[in-house]
Amino acid sequence: MFLIDNLMDLTHLGYVHGSTIGGDIENQNVAEVETWKTKQGARFVRWMEDVPPPPTFVTSGGFQGNIDRRAEFEYIAPASVMQSTGVFDAGKGSKESIDLDGGLKFRLFHHATPASEGEFHYFFSAGVEGATFDSPESQKFFQDVLDAFLEDKLFIEAQQDAVTRNPLERLLLREHDKAVAYARQAVAQLRQQNFATAAE
Numbered sequence: 732m733f734l735i736d737n738l739m740d741l742t743h744l745g746y747v748h749g750s751t752i753g754g755d756i757e758n759q760n761v762a763e764v765e766t767w768k769t770k771q772g773a774r775f776v777r778w779m780e781d782v783p784p785p786p787t788f789v790t791s792g793g794f795q796g797n798i799d800r801r802a803e804f805e806y807i808a809p810a811s812v813m814q815s816t817g818v819f820d821a822g823k824g825s826k827e828s829i830d831l832d833g834g835l836k837f838r839l840f841h842h843a844t845p846a847s848e849g850e851f852h853y854f855f856s857a858g859v860e861g862a863t864f865d866s867p868e869s870q871k872f873f874q875d876v877l878d879a880f881l882e883d884k885l886f887i888e889a890q891q892d893a894v895t896r897n898p899l900e901r902l903l904l905r906e907h908d909k910a911v912a913y914a915r916q917a918v919a920q921l922r923q924q925n926f927a928t929a930a931e
């Protein structure tokens with residue numbers, strides 16, 4: 732669930748991924764986010780306009796100046812997150828869609844599954860639109876994605892350590908954690924359904 736929390740609250744980008752996909756903390760914190768509760772999870776669109784590009788987008792997308800950035804994430808309980816992100820020169824992006832000419836567009840599929848009590852496997856796949864798998868552009872992008880997820884790993888492990896040490900501590904949700912809350916609700920709902928089915 733810490734991985735799902737991580738993907739549902741992207742305000743961590745500025746703090747954790749400064750050298751890859753993050754960008755500056757200030758802009759990450761004021762990004763415009765719209766969140767919906769779905770039948771089996773949560774979906775959100777995050778929009779940043781006219782902001783400096785993080786290192787990955789400079790190297791993979793060749794952006795020289797500021798960018799517009801639209802990210803859409805959908806969580807499908809219990810274990811899957813689909814992501815599509817579009818990055819465009821400032822003024823060329825759209826809050827509504829990434830189906831526009833030019834820019835850097837990529838999709839990721841994230842999947843987590845428990846390995847043991849307190850451990851999980853994180854599977855992910857990534858694709859850059861318009862780039863073949865073995866192109867230098869794709870390979871650089873894959874490496875940056877991997878580096879970024881290894882940064883997440885440090886934080887997720889620290890969170891797991893914290894709850895293992897203090898099992899009675901409550902999870903603290905803030906105003907930007909709407910999608911986190913919806914995701915956890917969806918899991919609780921599945922758990923309830925399992926109990927109901929088992930009790931029949």
Ligand SMILES: [Fe+2]
Pocket residue numbers: 737743744747748879880883
């Ligand atoms: Fe992350």
